Amino acid sequence: xxxxxxxxxxxxxxxxxxxxxxxxxxxxxxxxxxxxxxxxxxxxxxxxxxxxxxxxxxxxxxxxxxxxxxxxxxxxxxxxxxxxxxxxxxxxxxxxxxxxxxxxxxxxxxxxxxxxxxxxxxxxxxxxxxxxxxxxxxxxxxxxxxxxxxxxxxxxxxxxxxxxxxxxxxxxxxxxxxxxxxxxxxxxxxxxxxxxxxxxxxxxxxxxxxxxxxxxxxxxxxxxxxxxxxxxxxxxxxxxxxxxxxxxxxxxxxxxxxxxxxxxxxxxxxxxxxxxxxxxxxxxxxxxxxxxxxxxxxx
Numbered sequence: 001x002x003x004x005x006x007x008x009x010x011x012x013x014x015x016x017x018x019x020x021x022x023x024x025x026x027x028x029x030x031x032x033x034x035x036x037x038x039x040x041x042x043x044x045x046x047x048x049x050x051x052x053x054x055x056x057x058x059x060x061x062x063x064x065x066x067x068x069x070x071x072x073x074x075x076x077x078x079x080x081x082x083x084x085x086x087x088x089x090x091x092x093x094x095x096x097x098x099x100x101x102x103x104x105x106x107x108x109x110x111x112x113x114x115x116x117x118x119x120x121x122x123x124x125x126x127x128x129x130x131x132x133x134x135x136x137x138x139x140x141x142x143x144x145x146x147x148x149x150x151x152x153x154x155x156x157x158x159x160x161x162x163x164x165x166x167x168x169x170x171x172x173x174x175x176x177x178x179x180x181x182x183x184x185x186x187x188x189x190x191x192x193x194x195x196x197x198x199x200x201x202x203x204x205x206x207x208x209x210x211x212x213x214x215x216x217x218x219x220x221x222x223x224x225x226x227x228x229x230x231x232x233x234x235x236x237x238x239x240x241x242x243x244x245x246x247x248x249x250x251x252x253x254x255x256x257x258x259x260x261x262x263x264x265x266x267x268x269x270x271x272x273x274x275x276x277x278x279x280x281x282x283x284x285x286x287x288x289x290x291x292x293x294x295x296x297x298x299x
Contacts (some may be wrong), residue, residue, distance in 0.1 A: 010044030033132030095124035163298030174239035192241035210268030
């Protein structure tokens with residue numbers, strides 16, 4: 001197949017449709033009409049001789065032939081875009097509007113206290129922070145980046161590990177004075193443990209303790225089930241019970257003695273933090289800048 005400019009243009013339009021999820025959103029990104037995008041894809045299909053997209057009134061899906069074609073063609077677009085960005089100096093231009101869906105723990109404990117640093121550094125950027133609701137679709141909802149804790153399922157999203165904060169088991173001195181300090185993780189079965197709901201399953205998180213290769217699961221129970229991290233930490237500070245928290249969110253309370261780490265000899269459990277973005281192509285400078293800033297907070 002001979003190379004021509006129309007072929008490159010058609011592949012660019014196809015990539016915009018695939019990555020944005022619709023002809024309408026692709027048209028907005030490319031500055032075209034939706035009908036113009038549809039015609040460009042049709043011309044590309046005629047050029048390569050196969051149907052690339054199955055179209056319905058609600059969605060578009062790559063055919064098997066289209067998926068293979070896109071998988072081979074997309075990396076070449078990445079290279080062209082990267083070369084153009086570097087040549088134009090766009091890699092240093094952090095501007096525009098950034099929409100980010102942020103895990104509540106990270107948002108409350110780490111991002112919010114230092115967000116002003118990011119905004120001062122990039123005065124031409126506006127930021128919209130969205131909750132990590134499970135119904136949000138990064139592509140369909142126009143979200144540039146998401147920050148999520150925990151192992152991420154396989155998907156078409158690009159993911160980057162930002163850090164792996166330690167999981168600590170803590171209690172307030174008032175609680176320990178009243179109930180005594182557990183000597184071993186197994187002793188927690190007789191203590192009041194503040195449970196926290198896993199948003200991905202709807203069930204309380206299980207508690208584990210890690211030391212080297214040794215993993216010790218411990219059954220726990222309590223009168224309270226939480227869905228908000230800030231409320232859980234406040235309750236723990238006021239002696240409601242034992243809680244499992246991320247070290248990055250309670251260091252000040254540990255340093256001041258308002259919280260006590262119960263099992264420092266079980267230091268191995270961590271909870272990975274990932275940045276997700278909805279394309280494997282070159283990230284816009286604003287996304288790269290935000291991901292790097294979040295990584296600096298998680299270190």
